[in-house]
Amino acid sequence: MQINHSSRLTDSLERELLANALDEQFRPHPIRTVKKLVRGLVSFRNRARSKVSIDQMI
Numbered sequence: 762m763q764i765n766h767s768s769r770l771t772d773s774l775e776r777e778l779l780a781n782a783l784d785e786q787f788r789p790h791p792i793r794t795v796k797k798l799v800r801g802l803v804s805f806r807n808r809a810r811s812k813v814s815i816d817q818m819i
Contacts, residue, residue, distance in 0.1 A: 770778070
């Protein structure tokens with residue numbers, strides 16, 4: 762389906778688009794979850810490194 766500036770949304774089409782958007786919102790996204798986990802680990806590592814002095818790292 763292609764929607765451009767001259768398209769008109771009927772009530773049924775609007776309901777269908779809204780229902781699809783809500784379904785998509787709650788569908789699990791494993792790649793996003795993995796990315797979020799990796800970002801969290803990197804952030805944790807960076808915070809831990811910032812609290813350590815250079816003398817402790819040697």
